[in-house]
Amino acid sequence: MNKKAIIAMSGGVDSSVAALLIKNSLYEPMGVTLSLIDSQSNDIDDARKVCDRLGFSHTVLDLRSEFRKYVIDRFIDAYENLTTPNPCIICNRYIKFGILGDYARDVGCEFVATGHYAQITEENGRFLLKKGKDQSKDQSYVLYSLTQEQLSHTLFPLGGLSKEEAREIAMENGFTNARKKDSQDICFVANGKYAEFIEDYLGKTYEQGNFCDFDGNILGTHKGLIRYTIGQRKGLGLALPKPMYVCRLDKEHNSVILGDNADLFSDTLDAEDINLIALDRIDSSISAEVKIRYSQKAQPATVYQVDDNRLRIVFDEPQRAITPGQSAVLYDGDTVIGGGIICKRDL
Secondary structure (H helix, E strand, C coil), X not given: CCCEEEEECCCCHHHHHHHHHHHHCCCEEEXXXXXXXXXXXXXXXXXXXXXXXXXXXXXXXXXXXXXXXXXXXXXXXXXXXXXXXXXXXHHHHHXXXXXXXXXXXXXXXXXXXXXXXXXXXXXXXXXXXXXXXXXXXXXXXXXXXCCHHHHCCEECCCCCCCHHHHHHHHHHCCCCCCCCCCCCCCCCCCCCCHHHHHHHHHCCCCCCEEEECCCCCEEEEECXXXXXXXXXXXXXXXXXXXXXXXXXXXXXXXXXXXECHHHHEEEEEEEEEEEECCCCCCCCCEEEEEECCCCCCCEEEEEEEEECCEEEEEEEEEEECCCECEEEEEEECCEEEEEEEEEEECC
């Protein structure tokens, strides 16, 4: 009997091609679309059409309340605590490979397959997460929280493909979503205006305060601390004699501290809530390449494990706009060592 695999079907081209490849690999597939927000009807229809075309079942799993609890509420809590979260990482951890993984076991499926561009290998009895072949689409950064147990039951069929190759496969197989555009924004903040979303969601507004420089000089009035993030220059609404950037958010005094570009650079950060994949623990220190945001090129650093839940990372060269709430992900070449959530940077 073929091994059973749940395919997480978003309605997009990537998960559709992943479903085809899983079926062709002689797994017994079951398509599942996660209903996470109210405006998904078109995506659900697209996913169902692909499953019908490929000849296997399609189920919609209503996880809207769980998504609000684990993703949206955490997203809002992070901004209210003046950090900048990555909701895709949160969703992967708690929803796609947490709740969906549990559901897969409940219905007798050994594997969960998704359309992520990443790869999993098994070496010396350990499951390793590696970058996808298409470096421009690599999604290993948002997957660093996967545990050994989750990796052992996960399939990434697109890991060895480029995005162009995936679209070609979709077109060759007559998928109606073959040319569907990739989603760019946070799925529950479609217009990208996250501050307005938070205010509408909570039914509250945030107090105005002062823009200040490092000497305490008042430079203007801000519109609420949640509207600003480290490194921001645009959208400040100020007429300044020189470019200035958000360097710090001061909750105690409700102030946004602005400075020069040079003030954004730091060589040390701490990360908490860590997950290590390639090893159990960092005993003394290791050399690694570290990404501090999804779009950044990994940078060389020395990594120390402070305790069971905290890393200290010291970069060879200072990095710009290290942002609490984002994740620091460690690499050894194409292999993900692990990562954690940035909680502190040394200025």
